[in-house]
Amino acid sequence: MKNNFANQLLAECKGKKVAIMGHKSADFDCIGSCVGMHLILKQNKIKSDILVENDLNAVFYNIADRITYYSQPKQNYDVCIMVDCPTFSQIPDNVVGAFTNAKTTYVIDHHITNSKYAKYNFVKQASSACEVIFDLFEDKIKLNPQLAQALYIGIYTDSGGFKYSNTTSHTYEVLAKLTKQKCAFDKLVHDCVDEVELTTFELTKTAFLSVEFYYNKQIAVSVIKKEDLDRLKVEHSGPKFMQSYLQNIKGVKIAICITERVKNEYNISLRTACDNINVSAIAQHFGGGGHIRASGLTLKGEYKKALNALVNECKKSIKGINN
Numbered sequence: 643m644k645n646n647f648a649n650q651l652l653a654e655c656k657g658k659k660v661a662i663m664g665h666k667s668a669d670f671d672c673i674g675s676c677v678g679m680h681l682i683l684k685q686n687k688i689k690s691d692i693l694v695e696n697d698l699n700a701v702f703y704n705i706a707d708r709i710t711y712y713s714q715p716k717q718n719y720d721v722c723i724m725v726d727c728p729t730f731s732q733i734p735d736n737v738v739g740a741f742t743n744a745k746t747t748y749v750i751d752h753h754i755t756n757s758k759y760a761k762y763n764f765v766k767q768a769s770s771a772c773e774v775i776f777d778l779f780e781d782k783i784k785l786n787p788q789l790a791q792a793l794y795i796g797i798y799t800d801s802g803g804f805k806y807s808n809t810t811s812h813t814y815e816v817l818a819k820l821t822k823q824k825c826a827f828d829k830l831v832h833d834c835v836d837e838v839e840l841t842t843f844e845l846t847k848t849a850f851l852s853v854e855f856y857y858n859k860q861i862a863v864s865v866i867k868k869e870d871l872d873r874l875k876v877e878h879s880g881p882k883f884m885q886s887y888l889q890n891i892k893g894v895k896i897a898i899c900i901t902e903r904v905k906n907e908y909n910i911s912l913r914t915a916c917d918n919i920n921v922s923a924i925a926q927h928f929g930g931g932g933h934i935r936a937s938g939l940t941l942k943g944e945y946k947k948a949l950n951a952l953v954n955e956c957k958k959s960i961k962g963i964n965n
């Protein structure tokens with residue numbers, strides 16, 4: 643199955659116009675997967691364009707051999723490869739046309755809730771899309787520092803620095819192979835994950851001040867409003883670390899982090915550290931998706947109304963475990 647999929651994908655991409663893309667509000671697994679896939683195709687003598695929603699982190703520009711990213715489709719594509727994107731609705735607006743117009747589409751993902759919206763889908767539960775990509779193409783590539791770093795950072799971030807329960811012995815086997823490459827993985831993590839812009843710090847401060855609790859302080863909500871982004875002159879998918887701060891507060895069962903990037907449109911991430919709460923079910927209720935412990939969704943409309951609807955679903959889920 644695994645080999646058939648990889649062989650078919652490579653065969654089908656030969657000599658074709660190929661685009662690689664990932665989900666809205668790209669994270670490092672998404673970026674690492676796009677870059678990893680691009681490098682894997684390149685080793686197999688296949689050219690590809692990476693299409694993204696926003697400019698990618700400059701760190702990646704250096705790692706990935708100065709790959710160019712495009713925020714608009716450059717041409718019509720024969721083949722589109724979508725990575726790390728669980729539902730069709732999570733495809734960024736600026737690239738969705740390229741995806742639907744492509745003759746052949748592929749999905750490679752690690753979200754068990756993936757709705758398999760492409761012609762060919764490879765979905766396997768794993769720490770990250772990067773881990774799935776490594777497994778798929780391991781025997782068709784020669785690892786090099788660029789590829790190892792791109793895949794490493796996706797695994798690192800999606801596994802919470804190898805802390806989450808999605809980190810398996812197999813994840814460590816993959817990491818053992820990647821880290822044989824001579825590169826500074828510690829610097830990579832510092833540059834990509836730990837170091838923050840001053841504006842990110844300011845945003846985090848705003849997010850902390852916004853925190854409100856619901857349902858006997860079992861639900862914690864932080865919000866970054868469009869006006870905060872405008873005031874700080876940043877376009878942002880939301881401050882890092884906020885989710886883990888909120889979900890780690892003793893007594894909090896569900897953490898909700900909201901970012902209003904476009905007026906009256908909310909990108910929302912849900913987190914839980916509770917074994918018996920499934921936030922992906924809550925996200926799916928609103929057309930989103932993701933993992934049992936970490937999921938995402940988008941809501942539109944008046945803020946209080948959207949928040950109430952979401953908090954109500956969270957309450958039901960918490961009630962479920964108390965019964």
Ligand SMILES: [Mn+2]
Nearest residue numbers: 671726771800
């Ligand atoms: Mn991922």
